[in-house]
Amino acid sequence: MEVLIESFWIAAQGSAVMGALFGVVFGLFIAVTPGLTGVMAVAIILPFTFALDAITSMAVLLGVYVSAYYGGAVTAIMIATPGTPNAAATVLDGYPLCRQGLARKALQMSLFASVTGGILGVFVAMSIFPLVAQLALRFGPPEMFALLVFSITVIAGVSGASLIKGFLAATMGFLLSTIGQDPIFGSSRFVFGISDLMGGLHILPILIGLFTIPELIVRSVAGGRSGGAGATYIEMGPALRFKEYIGQWRTYLRSAAAGSLLGALPGIGGSPAAFLGYFLAQRFSKRPELFGRGSIEGLAGAEAGNSSVAGAAMVPMMSLGIPGGATTAVIMGALIIHGLTPGPTLFATRPEFVYSTFLVLIMCMLIMLFIGLGMIRVANLIVRIPTQILFPAVLIFATYGAYAIRNSLVDVIAMVLVGVLGTLMRLQAIPAAPLAIAFILGPFFEQNLRRSLLMSGGSIDIFVRSWFGVAFLCLALVSAVATAFAHRRLHGSSRTAVTANG
Amino acid sequence: MRGAESARGERMAATGDRVERSAIEKPTATGDLVVGIATLAIVGLSAAIVFPLGIFVPTRVAWTANSPGFFPHLLLLAAGVLGLLLLVQSLRARNLEAPSPRAPLRIWTRAGVTAAIIAAYIASIMIVGLLVASILALAVALYHFGERRPFLLTSTAVAVPLLLWMFFVHVANVPMPRPLLAHWLAAIG
């Protein structure tokens, strides 16, 4: 308890609060820009923190880090362009809500859900963090694979009317994820002499290609009216009601649980947690048919899911010295440069620093709430722009973003090619979300499958040798069966589904 | 006008109505049939040409989990099965389907022109650089989307790419692509 009080005072220092404020503002600014991700935001701000003391620079970095989990949602909702990969699941319901004239409600819900999920996630991480760290270590390749099999059942939830089409899209996503250097054997696959392809495709150009470009093409069909009276605008619509926010409390808890588990595993990151949170929200929803067409619940599940990773991802770093993701890795590097090497020694010798880190995280989230509300006011400006100007500008915005993500034109070309694919898919009602999920999870899925098989010499019983493996595979089975039943109830048998679409 | 749209939004959210589909988003069983056939064709092409060329599989790891080809081939198999399922399903559904009116040609042309603008934009980046290409593409796209006021059109077309450019280069410190043209000019002069 004393440690907690001491760490509270460390966190409450004026300089730390100022640092967090600056970090959040800068982080939101970067994260709403497609192509600039949390990792880049942290890397950009890093050199400026060298001059500050450890806790202040930590506050700046955490501010940037936290806001990166939310910022991408704004563009995902307003212009169907996820600002960061974390917002990949936000676009599924956020953008439909915006098209229905409920942009304000969607923006507010995403912000409140983000902050709620984020704070819950920090509490989970803080209270049981030695346990979470040990739990994360129990996940070897077979256990990871079993967990991923469970996560893959999410695909069925976002498949829309036809499961076959959903899984076809997922297969495409998996295949796209195999481009680049083979993680296990080390040779290149499908590179064909283009050296930039050795690193594989990046998720952000794929998301823009899947969601933004088809939207542009479809929206351009309606064009042809010039300015003035004929112009159309995005509608902000009514504000979120408190009842709507608080009514989702189960969603926040479920998403925070999902995010805390996934976040503590090295390398998984925010977007899988967002999809899992989205899936859980749908699974337990009374109105699952609204998902993908503008469900406030889906939006809340996705945003609470990705933000709750923020706390959990700090756990392996603080307790084991192993960064949970790219952004935490940069933060860890910064701390090392400040002479504070995160890990068991730091926790043993300076526990107050570790706890104050978590408190600073919570502080950053609260700051983000206020800055975010201000940002929604700024969004009021966007809606004054008639769509005939907004959408062409989005094309430029998205292209800059696709380029900036790795300073590579290959990413821009990939964006357009996936854009063509995405448009064709949309014309034929093949869902885009399964492709995105599969692309994100693909490398983890393949690596852990192959690692497990290497470990067992090729026999598949390795997946049921541990209780974790058995548990997650059972969960996957239950989830698959339940989803199949739910799907049948929702869309009827597959044959009628095809005609119903027509 | 705006009030009416907002009211419609409320109603939609309340009733769970789907967002209005545009005229070209009309999936048909025939379309599914085409997707099924295309999938099978792509699977065949991949198995015969793309995979052997794109994946190097040394004999010592062939047919093991260590092989770089292990996972892609599993996926290819899955794609084949799914393509076949879609094919069968769409053949059965085609008989039940009522003929739906096709979108008028004008609408398809508009969508095609948008796609062409995007393609030309990307191609021109390599020649004239991102900034100039963006200004040109934005001007054309604004016109295509229906903006006709000359001053607004030109000022937007110049301002948006330029401001974004300055933001990326100076604030975010991202180096933006330089045009090949500049290299050619340098080589000549």
Added chain:
Amino acid sequence: MKTLFRNVAAIGLLAAVALPVEALASDYPTQPVRIVLPFAAGGSTDIAIRTFAQHAETYLGQSIAVENRTGGGGGVGVNYGVNVEPDGYTLMGGAIGAHSILPAVNRGVGYEPSDYTPIGMFQMNPVVLLVLNESDHQSLDDVIAAIGESSGSLSHGDLGPGTIHRLTFLLFLESAGLAADDVIYVPFGGGADSLAALLGGHVDFHATNLTNAAESLRAGAVRALAVTTPERVDHFPDIPTFAELGHPDVDTLAWRGIIGPNDLPSEVVETWDSVIRAVIDDAEWAATVEERGDIVFHMGPDAFAAFIDSEFERYRRLAEELDFIVE
């Protein structure tokens, strides 16, 4: 086989005598310098290069931006770095994995050491072989005996195929008279997840950079059975060397330095040579490096180039001998 380290020392000494330190008389640099790093942010190479860059700014008189261009085991970043305008404003953070081993084991990667200009090395990074602290394997000999009796049921995990860590373990097996197939090999993606796999007991052995393991070593979670340096490392005196345990051929040392594209103006190379020398003499920087388990080690442009060439040839030969070729 002569030890690598002795070669390095000899070449370094020669170069130090042969190269007079020239006075700088130029206006380079007039704008910030970008250092392209082929590895991910937050990894041990990234931290090393960023720490170096932070100190080098003072001596360069310009700010330095480190840019991570990752992918393809470092191939993406190096392919970019060798093709930039040779004006001295875009250089590369050099590391053994991307610049020397990758082209030796993967012919398809698209570059060789002759495609870039080494400017200076500033540190060497020892590789250690780790087991869990509660493991039965108390020593290197225990490991060798256990592998011999295990009939292929023990496993080794590291940062991936075609890395110095994989090569270190293969050299060790070879030196101990064991075959590569005697141990199950489980490749991971990076220092973090492979160390986590050892900590969680999912693999039995783990070869990694000493810096990656330093925290876990200090906390007593893992034990280092041997290190690849010719002498014991000052900050970790309890770790025996492979050489003193009878495996002198296991002498792989990673390194980090600054590398540029070909055709750099000589003033750029000279400026950076003196900057690197100045950072080497910076006691604060040196203390940070050694604290993390790395060794401060300097090589000037010519010595560095000769060193990379000889090393590249060695790895290319080893790759064939140990059936290590990836493509």
